[in-house]
Amino acid sequence: MEHITLLIGIVIVTALVFDFTNGFHDTANAMATTISTGALTPKVAVGMSAALNLVGAFLSIEVAKTISSGIIDEGSGIRPEVIFAGLVGAIIWNLLTWLAGLPSSSSHALMGGLIGATVASVGMGAVNGDVVVMKVLIPALAAPLVAGLASLFATRLTYRVARKADEERTAKGYRTGQITSAALVSLAHGTNDAQKTMGVITLALVTGGALAPGSDPPVWVIGSAGLAIALGTYLGGWRIIRTMGKGITDIQPPQGFAAQTSAAATILASSHIGFSLSTTHVCSGAVMGSGVGRKGGVVRWGTAGRMVVGWALTLPAAGLVAACSALLAQQGDWGVAAVAILTVAICGAIWLRSRREPVDHTNVNDVEPAGAVPSGSTAPEPGPEPAGVVTTAMQAVAPPPAPSGAALGASSDDSSSNQDSHAANRPASATSIS
Numbered sequence: 504m505e506h507i508t509l510l511i512g513i514v515i516v517t518a519l520v521f522d523f524t525n526g527f528h529d530t531a532n533a534m535a536t537t538i539s540t541g542a543l544t545p546k547v548a549v550g551m552s553a554a555l556n557l558v559g560a561f562l563s564i565e566v567a568k569t570i571s572s573g574i575i576d577e578g579s580g581i582r583p584e585v586i587f588a589g590l591v592g593a594i595i596w597n598l599l600t601w602l603a604g605l606p607s608s609s610s611h612a613l614m615g616g617l618i619g620a621t622v623a624s625v626g627m628g629a630v631n632g633d634v635v636v637m638k639v640l641i642p643a644l645a646a647p648l649v650a651g652l653a654s655l656f657a658t659r660l661t662y663r664v665a666r667k668a669d670e671e672r673t674a675k676g677y678r679t680g681q682i683t684s685a686a687l688v689s690l691a692h693g694t695n696d697a698q699k700t701m702g703v704i705t706l707a708l709v710t711g712g713a714l715a716p717g718s719d720p721p722v723w724v725i726g727s728a729g730l731a732i733a734l735g736t737y738l739g740g741w742r743i744i745r746t747m748g749k750g751i752t753d754i755q756p757p758q759g760f761a762a763q764t765s766a767a768a769t770i771l772a773s774s775h776i777g778f779s780l781s782t783t784h785v786c787s788g789a790v791m792g793s794g795v796g797r798k799g800g801v802v803r804w805g806t807a808g809r810m811v812v813g814w815a816l817t818l819p820a821a822g823l824v825a826a827c828s829a830l831l832a833q834q835g836d837w838g839v840a841a842v843a844i845l846t847v848a849i850c851g852a853i854w855l856r857s858r859r860e861p862v863d864h865t866n867v868n869d870v871e872p873a874g875a876v877p878s879g880s881t882a883p884e885p886g887p888e889p890a891g892v893v894t895t896a897m898q899a900v901a902p903p904p905a906p907s908g909a910a911l912g913a914s915s916d917d918s919s920s921n922q923d924s925h926a927a928n929r930p931a932s933a934t935s936i937s
Contacts, residue, residue, distance in 0.1 A: 511711040517590045519731040522700035524597040525609040526735020531747040532786035533688040536759035539748030542678035545864035552689040553737035559693020560729030584832040592616030592825025604742035607813040608781035612821040619822025620829035647788025654789040657761035658796030677756035684763035691770035700728040741862040752794030762789040
């Protein structure tokens with residue numbers, strides 16, 4: 504094993520903590536739709552996802568190379584404490600968005616943290632801007648659109664193919680298909696997200712002189728990163744699973760199958776070419792696409808809007824926290840210790856806050872459907888499935904239909920009855936005046 508100093512050891516441990524948070528933060532990407540449709544029980548789903556994340560970590564190192572030698576210039580004077588500060592920014596943002604149940608990107612939290620800490624410590628010259636644009640920002644914009652469109656067309660095709668089949672039998676078949684597609688997403692997640700931690704640890708080893716620049720991640724780095732993300736996945740980010748599975752749209756088995764298959768294809772393709780893709784963006788876009796693709800499907804655009812705002816804030820927010828941490832960590836050993844203590848305190852406070860309203864495998868699907876009536880009020884009569892987004896918008900601007908003759912007659916009768924009723928209830932004084 505390479506020679507590792509105490510500071511590099513702290514960076515490695517922090518990187519594995521980030522990998523752990525990445526695991527439970529992104530469990531929803533693979534398993535939210537599978538859990539929400541009942542294809543798998545919650546604990547079985549996260550267990551399968553954890554195992555496949557571990558396997559996926561050994562399949563490729565292309566994304567790890569992008570992190571370790573692409574975004575940040577290794578020869579610009581970057582020190583291990585800068586990487587430590589970047590990881591702190593990513594961890595805190597991950598936990599804040601988890602507390603809010605917001606599916607944000609762990610990948611972009613990491614990128615923002617590394618960039619913010621580097622700019623604060625060395626300057627903009629140490630950031631390879633062209634790599635950030637080509638392999639981070641453009642995929643961030645394109646990934647949810649590509650996955651959403653693919654899922655939309657896949658959902659429509661799925662319903663068209665099965666329109667004459669027995670609904671119960673097809674639902675059972677699609678649930679089986681969901682298990683397969685969810686397994687593929689989990690495997691793809693391991694090939695993409697676990698590598699990001701491998702890249703960070705490799706970058707720390709290079710900046711600390713333990714590895715030569717341009718080196719591939721050692722086997723022990725690959726194995727430890729895979730185990731950390733698998734453990735986080737098994738514990739399950741139940742808050743985000745609830746949002747992804749029930750908060751964006753009401754998913755039926757055919758939609759879940761179409762969304763997960765589209766997401767897996769997008770993630771695997773990006774891993775092959777080395778794009779540091781956000782699996783959260785891909786899977787969220789696929790879920791929204793499946794909601795639009797089903798006739799009568801309803802997408803909760805308010806929740807989707809909150810997610811997009813979170814996506815836009817991730818890079819700058821994580822970067823700001825990391826920049827402040829880097830400025831403090833550069834003051835020496837006491838600065839590194841202060842950053843570590845503050846990070847533990849903030850993480851502990853977030854965890855204690857989450858215990859006030861716990862979400863776990865027993866209540867992850869306990870979400871009121873759209874249009875539900877609060878407890879204590881009178882429930883409306885059951886009606887047909889709500890119309891789709893486009894249909895609802897058209898109904899809002901279309902003029903109401905003209906009343907028929909029968910309706911007009913009924914309205915006249917009602918009006919006469921109302922007048923008679925008012926006359927009967929008038930006070931005697933009013934009658935005498937007339």
